[in-house]
Every structure is written in structure tokens, then in C-alpha cells.
Amino acid sequence: MSNPHDGGGTVIRFTRVRKEYARTGVALDDISLAIGKGEFVFLTGPSGAGKSTILKLVFAEERPTAGEVKVASVSSAALRARDVARLRRKLGIVFQDFRLLEDRTVEANVGFALEVTGAPRASIAPRVSRLLTQVGLASKGSSLPRELSGGEQQRVAIARALVNDPLVLIADEPTGNLDERATRGVFELLRDINAAGTAVMMATHDLDLVKRSDCRTIEINHGRLVYDSGEGPSRGDGQ
């Protein structure tokens, strides 16, 4: 396992990671991968392959059974329960089902994530409005989630994921509930965010999307890494 991009350039590193769930057995076996700063990586593979499990290991919702997961130079071996919150503030997480608070406005949903991390009160409103502008929802701040389309709701979730200027944006099938047009819009937004320097790790079923872009692709099948279009932090530098 020689990788030239150790140290500062790597934001996520899996080393011989194995994950067994108590009830369903082995979900991941011997996964090693490294994702560099500012990379855009697709995670593909059939249903049940272990994509979500990999992402959950990244944001420490699950712990590896064996091997090591290192995120932002924090090792899973050294990660205590009370470090998890701090780790997650370095990440942005987006899900297929948006996970917005239905009884709060768009602004409140984004601001909520800032409050949670103890941001100064006065700094919240301007930051929220900047983020909403960035995701193209400047005019929807006072709407409720149910008054938005799926694509717009996902943009709110992305804005919320960006509040802490994350090192990596983790997206688990962010376009899974969206039609083609909305999918393209959300994908473009993720690319823009990536272009501004945030690494993106996105699990998806949408092979068209993967093919049309030239992003690094990692394929998982039956819990094993079966294909990686290019290791390392800079894309397209092939081997």
C-alpha cells in the first residue's frame, strides 16, 4: 500500500477496514482507500454493497470491526464518544431523504446547525443568508420544507451541511429522490462546492451521472472494493 499522498493531503483514509454488523454479519471486508483534499469521489455499487456503511464509518456513526478509519487526521482507534461531535463539525452530511425539520423555516433549518455548534448569535443570520444564496434559494428563506420541491429541499440540506465550512461533504444518494433535472442541478451545486475546495464523497446509483462526469469512481460490491478509477488527492492523474 504505497500512497504518495500521505499527511496533509489526505482527508479520509481507510486501512484494511472490516465491518461486521451484529445482526447481519460482514458488510465490508478489507477496504483500503484514501481521499485527498478537494477531491470529488463517487461511491458506486449495487444495493447492499456497503456504500452507506463506508459513509457511516466516515462520520463515525459506525465503528470499524477491524482496521482503521482516519478522517481529518482523527483515527477511529483514538476516537472517543465525546470526540464524535467535534469530528462531525469538520464534515457536512447530506442524505437521500433530506432530513429537514418540517416545522421550521428554511432559514431556521440552516441556522439550527449553527446554533448547535454554539456559533455567536449575531453571526447566524448573515451566514445563513449567504449560504442560501450560494445554493440558489435566497428567496426561499421563510418557506417551510413542505412548500419546496425535492431539489430545493436537498439544496437546503446542502446549505445546512456547509455551515461549518466542512473539509469533506458526505452525500449518501443525495439525488436518489430527485428527477433528472433536479438531479443535474444538485450535482452541479456539489461540483461548484467541490471547485471551491471542499472534498465531496457521494454514494450514488446513478451510473449515467457517473459516466457523464470524469470524477474519480470507487466501486463496492459485496463489501469489497472492486474498482477505483484513480487513487490520490488529485483527480485524473491516473497510474
Place this chain on the structure above:
Amino acid sequence: MTVALREAVNAFRRAPMLSALSVTTIAFSLFAFGLFGLVALNIRDALGRIEDRVEIRAFLADRTPVEAAAAALGDIQAFPEVASASLVTPAQALDRARQELGEFSDVFDAAILPASIDVKLKPGSRDPASVRTVAQRIRTYDFIEDVRFGEEWIEKLYQIRNVATLAGTVLGLTFAIVAVIIIGSTIRMAVLARSREIAIMRVVGATDGFIRRPFLIEGAIKGALGGVAALLLTWATNEVIVRYVFAAAFFNLRLSLLGILAGALIGLVGSAFSVGRHLKHV
């Protein structure tokens, strides 16, 4: 802190019925506790008043020299347990008997009552063991014929008091545990109602402490409100008793505040319990 407070207040707005229910249950638990406390308080007051009358009476032999009696009196007054001691002559004893017995005073006309030394003990030394020790010490003078101190009576008094204290503690703890369980389960309902929100908070990097805080504040506020309601109920009950039964004593300000604080504490413990369990679970 302000966020946590706002969330706690929001919780009341979102589930007013549930909140009212938990405040009411805490109020009734503490009300039961308060009633018992009131009974205990009054028993203690009454016992204290009876205790004031605890007295040792040492009867002198006939023809005890006055100097010997006076010397003994001085010794006894110097005992650390003794508050005061006085010499009662046969004539004074007769007077006292006449006063106490009123219309039957004739009976004593011919009687010759012995002289005695009457001893009052200090408040901390009125328990059976102390009384017995002092009596024993007085008995060592050879001109003391008999020492009376109503041994059995004191013994009983203390038994009643110990039983009352024990019963109060046991019942009080039971009520407190019940109240903790009740508030724990109402907070648990609130936690479950917001489990989605909690999951989202965790995803965006909220610490467990941050997630817990509004629930703890909510629990403490409910507990304190329950405490205030219980205090009002207890006070109203006491007023009725005072008006129609007898002049019962009520908690002083410190005890009342302590009761409200106890309510807040019960609320805090109950919610800490159920939030902790939920957070560990997910």
C-alpha cells in the same frame, strides 16, 4: 444557554397537554410528600413541647441536713446535661400538689410529702439514655431515697418519634422515586417525539451535552412548577386544618423553597435519566 432555554420553552408550547400532565403528577407526588412532611413537622413540634417537660425528681430522705442537700444541688447544677435544678421543700411540694389537683387538695392535708431536687435537662440531653445516666449519677448520694423520671414514658416518646421519622423517610423516598419515574417517562415521550430532531442535531455535530440541556431545563422547570403547585395544595390543606381542626404549624420559608428545589431536582434527575438512556441507545 439561550438556545437551550428557548427549546425548553418550545417544548411546553408543542406539547401543552403532556407538559400539564407531568407538572400535575409531580405536583401530586410532592403534595403527598408535603402532607406527610406536615404531619411529621407537627409531630416533631408536639414531641418537642412534651420533651420540655421531661424532668428528673430525686426524693430526699427525711431529716437530710440542709447543707448536704444544698451541696448536692450545686453538684447537680454543674452536670453538663443539666439545664436547671431546684430544691423543693415538703411545704412547696404540698403547695404544688394542691395547685395541680385542685378540688382534691383536701386529700393532702395530712400527708407529708418528701423534699426533692427537681432537675430539668438541656434540650440535647432529653433522650432516654442521657436521662438514665443523669438519674444514675444522682442516685449515688446516700440521702437520695428514690429517683423518678418516668422512664417508660420517655422511652415511648422516643419510639413514636423514631417510627415517625422512619416512616417519613421511607414514604418520602418512595414518593420521590415515583415522581422521578413519572417525570422520566413524560420526558421520554418528549424525547421520542423529537427523536428525529435529535438525530439531525447529532448529524450536524451537536454534543450530547447540548442535546441534553433543553430536556434537563424542561424537566427542572416542570419539577419546580410541580413543587410550587404542591406547596399551594399543601398550604390550602393546612389552612383548612388550622380553621377547623387545630392550630397546625406550616413549613417555614426555607423548607418551602427546599420543596420547590426538590421538585426541580426530581424533574432534573428524571429527565437526565430518560435522555441519557435515549442518547446511549441511538
